[in-house]
Amino acid sequence: MSRTPFPRVLVVGSGIAGLTTALAAADRGLDVVLLSKDRLDETNTDRAQGGIAAMTAGLPDGQPRDAEELHVRDTLGAGAGTCDDDAVRVLVRDSAAAITALVEHGVAFDRADGPGSPWVEGLEGAHSVPRILHAGGDATGREIQRALVAAALAAETTGRLRILRHTMLVDLVTSPGRGAVGALVLDGDRPRRLAADAVVLATGGAGQLYPHTTNPAVATGDGIAAALRAGAAVTDLEFVQFHPTALAAPGCFLVSEAVRGEGAVLRDGTGRRYLTDVHPLAELAPRDVVARENVRRSLAQGGRPVLLDCTGMTGPGGTASSGRSTAEHLARRFPTIDAALRAHGMDWAREPVPVTPAAHYLMGGIATDDRGRTSVPGLYAVGECAATGVHGANRLASNSLLEGAVFGARTAEALAADLRADDGARPHRGPAVDGGALPLPEGTEGDVPFDRQAFQAAMWAGAGVLRDGPGLEALAARLAGLRPPAALSRRALEDRNLLAVGRAVVTAALHRAESRGAHFREDFPAPDPARARRIFWRREPTAPTTEHQDTASTYAYGDILERIPAC
Numbered sequence: 001m002s003r004t005p006f007p008r009v010l011v012v013g014s015g016i017a018g019l020t021t022a023l024a025a026a027d028r029g030l031d032v033v034l035l036s037k038d039r040l041d042e043t044n045t046d047r048a049q050g051g052i053a054a055m056t057a058g059l060p061d062g063q064p065r066d067a068e069e070l071h072v073r074d075t076l077g078a079g080a081g082t083c084d085d086d087a088v089r090v091l092v093r094d095s096a097a098a099i100t101a102l103v104e105h106g107v108a109f110d111r112a113d114g115p116g117s118p119w120v121e122g123l124e125g126a127h128s129v130p131r132i133l134h135a136g137g138d139a140t141g142r143e144i145q146r147a148l149v150a151a152a153l154a155a156e157t158t159g160r161l162r163i164l165r166h167t168m169l170v171d172l173v174t175s176p177g178r179g180a181v182g183a184l185v186l187d188g189d190r191p192r193r194l195a196a197d198a199v200v201l202a203t204g205g206a207g208q209l210y211p212h213t214t215n216p217a218v219a220t221g222d223g224i225a226a227a228l229r230a231g232a233a234v235t236d237l238e239f240v241q242f243h244p245t246a247l248a249a250p251g252c253f254l255v256s257e258a259v260r261g262e263g264a265v266l267r268d269g270t271g272r273r274y275l276t277d278v279h280p281l282a283e284l285a286p287r288d289v290v291a292r293e294n295v296r297r298s299l300a301q302g303g304r305p306v307l308l309d310c311t312g313m314t315g316p317g318g319t320a321s322s323g324r325s326t327a328e329h330l331a332r333r334f335p336t337i338d339a340a341l342r343a344h345g346m347d348w349a350r351e352p353v354p355v356t357p358a359a360h361y362l363m364g365g366i367a368t369d370d371r372g373r374t375s376v377p378g379l380y381a382v383g384e385c386a387a388t389g390v391h392g393a394n395r396l397a398s399n400s401l402l403e404g405a406v407f408g409a410r411t412a413e414a415l416a417a418d419l420r421a422d423d424g425a426r427p428h429r430g431p432a433v434d435g436g437a438l439p440l441p442e443g444t445e446g447d448v449p450f451d452r453q454a455f456q457a458a459m460w461a462g463a464g465v466l467r468d469g470p471g472l473e474a475l476a477a478r479l480a481g482l483r484p485p486a487a488l489s490r491r492a493l494e495d496r497n498l499l500a501v502g503r504a505v506v507t508a509a510l511h512r513a514e515s516r517g518a519h520f521r522e523d524f525p526a527p528d529p530a531r532a533r534r535i536f537w538r539r540e541p542t543a544p545t546t547e548h549q550d551t552a553s554t555y556a557y558g559d560i561l562e563r564i565p566a567c
């Protein structure tokens with residue numbers, strides 16, 4: 001790629017966060033190259049069934065300021081004492097503008113009564129008022145992905161954006177004086193170095209750390225691992241949200257919380273409804289409470305999954321005794337889930353379906369300020385791979401798509417401002433890493449070859465829904481003994497990244513000797529008020545630097561290969 005006179009930005013990832021950043025940065029005249037590891041729509045965004053939280057019309061009595069305050073309060077409440085309050089305010093304040101931008105890109109949110117009528121604002125767990133916009137019933141993410149991909153393809157056609165598909169991030173390239181100055185990538189099976197003035201990581205989460213996950217196969221923590229190797233600060237990695245109800249079948253298809261919101265109940269193998277014994281909100285208790293109880297009940301019945309019973313559900317005007325009206329209601333209200341269950345040969349209108357908790361969302365990630373800046377100059381992060389502080393220890397449902405849209409736009413603004421002001425010195429502006437970052441153990445190499453299935457099973461057992469000190473210690477020792485694969489292939493690079501992120505998650509989970517939000521320690525089952533703060537971590541950098549190259553056009557790939565085993 002030849003250099004252009006405009007500052008060049010690499011945006012890595014094609015979900016809502018990456019596409020929003022790329023499109024907004026291109027609108028600001030930056031030379032944007034968008035990288036997508038797989039197809040453009042192979043993202044967590046595409047799978048999001050829940051909606052996007054944003055108060056667009058104010059409360060029924062027309063008090064939008066109160067609406068903002070309530071959204072802030074609900075988000076902080078879910079976050080269990082570790083949110084960044086200022087970032088939460090930014091998220092909520094910018095939400096209406098983010099929805100407007102999505103609509104301008106062609107997203108069609110569901111309306112109450114056809115074209116021109118108000119959007120339907122739905123209610124979900126832990127939201128005090130209805131404020132969730134949906135599209136296509138349970139296909140909000142798919143509609144957003146469709147519209148943003150269409151916008152990106154149009155921008156590609158007119159030359160405003162370049163897109164490299166099937167191109168995986170291998171490592172960031174840093175310069176001792178300037179921070180991030182490009183990336184090593186695997187373009188198909190060809191390694192390349194892409195120079196850039198700034199790099200934005202929008203690589204999503206790391207659900208593939210676990211055998212049960214609602215995330216797609218691409219969610220292997222690539223951006224977080226690369227940022228760790230570049231010496232960026234990370235935070236909140238102990239906070240992994242497990243969704244209580246994924247289908248207990250290959251693929252772990254998500255059965256949305258909205259299904260419980262509309263009346264589905266959970267039963268054990270004897271048919272007994274058990275959440276009424278555990279929490280006043282029963283099936284609508286916070287996600288972590290339901291996930292833990294589902295794991296306990298499943299363990300108590302020899303590992304057999306619990307059952308989600310939707311057989312009594314009927315739509316408006318339906319009759320409880322009519323199986324047919326239940327089937328019609330489920331198919332109309334939840335078309336995506338209905339089709340997936342039927343593809344698995346399950347008739348959820350007639351029979352309860354087996355469900356399991358599954359890794360769903362990583363609250364932690366690369367520490368950023370409220371404009372995507374990380375602790376490494378020139379490196380930005382946005383979306384699930386970033387930790388802006390808006391989710392704290394537990395994300396409020398439907399705040400994740402919103403985060404990608406809000407902070408994608410803000411990151412584009414920051415890129416334009418920072419790059420235009422760049423006189424070569426790159427003054428450091430990044431997240432406030434309160435009290436400094438603790439050192440993460442080096443990415444050592446053990447003797448045991450990495451096996452992804454065994455690794456995922458060990459993560460589930462030791463750092464899953466239920467954790468304790470001895471289990472985490474044993475897991476940390478086991479992970480330290482693993483040798484990541486050295487090949488320059490997508491699978492090997494993903495394995496290396498999973499191991500790096502897994503080690504960081506386990507270190508953070510061991511350090512947090514309390515239970516808070518999604519992080520539950522059986523040896524410390526209560527929150528410790530003294531620990532109600534975010535903990536930052538950093539590793540000694542091992543990413544390639546420009547000192548390893550002769551010129552911008554030649555790169556010592558031998559160096560890269562040597563470095564790959566250090567995960």
Ligand code: SIN
Binds near residue numbers: 049255396397
């Ligand atoms: C769901 O639909 O249950 C998931 C929504 C979310 O994770 O925000």
